[in-house]
């Protein structure tokens with residue numbers, strides 16, 4: 556099958572860009588008297604600009620993920636990588652993107668900001684991946700396709716073969732958002748980048764790695780894609796404080812915490828299933844449960860009154876009647892379940 560190469564998908568102005576060259580690009584030695592970047596000479600730990608290429612952090616992540624450093628882009632959260640996808644590949648007011656729905660809200664917002672039409676394709680039965688509908692929604696101006704797997708807010712992982720099939724048939728860039736992959740007990744698609752250079756895998760330190768406050772997202776992609784993303788990003792997009800703290804926190808293992816969340820997920824799901832006002836608990840490969848109840852607004856407000864905040868998704872097409880409940884600590888989950896038991900008793904009386 557004929558396949559477009561990256562150069563023919565990227566916008567012409569971006570391919571031709573001569574990127575900003577930082578002081579740190581022009582002199583790379585580590586020792587010396589640095590009078591080249593108009594920094595303050597008074598050391599306080601943060602007076603110097605950070606490494607614009609994040610070499611040390613990429614080396615650590617390269618080892619952890621089994622991916623070459625040249626295939627890693629680091630962004631100020633995955634949201635930066637999502638925005639960059641539009642800026643790299645979509646001509647405003649001309650190109651379009653395709654995404655599944657319901658899914659992560661940022662794809663549509665980033666498309667709108669970049670003046671790119673977003674074509675949303677509703678998931679099928681039981682939130683299955685509508686492979687043929689996604690492909691038929693594409694035309695010669697479709698440059699991006701977004702698949703979130705495990706998907707937010709539905710929680711399910713899509714079959715690897717179906718995603719690879721999409722990558723093979725689609726002529727633009729396929730963005731696979733794996734924000735929740737650590738909870739899925741499934742293999743990431745990063746291994747497929749070598750054979751499918753139009754796949755961009757997004758991962759994040761915001762969920763399983765417990766660093767949402769530090770804002771660190773990864774795009775794992777073909778070397779040329781990473782190179783272009785790096786030319787378009789703000790030169791110092793990851794700040795020195797984040798670099799230092801992330802490097803330190805990455806040395807603390809997360810396996811036990813991920814395992815606890817996965818165990819809690821099935822226990823909470825089972826308890827919710829047995830409640831009379833719960834219609835359905837959708838299977839989850841993520842750190843949250845999508846739960847369909849008889850009256851989503853009433854349950855949501857009941858939980859709020861008890862100081863428990865969940866995400867009300869009832870006004871999202873395809874999620875009518877649904878709440879998205881993040882799995883917390885065992886104590887937090889118990890509080891949430893207790894509150895729902897009280898709701899059950901209350902609603903049984905009237």
Ligand SMILES: *Cc1c(COP(=O)(O)O)cnc(C)c1O
Nearest residue numbers: 632633634659707734759761772
């Ligand atoms: C939470 C989440 C992210 C993470 O975004 P960051 O900007 O890295 O915090 C990405 N994608 C999806 C689908 C998410 O739910």
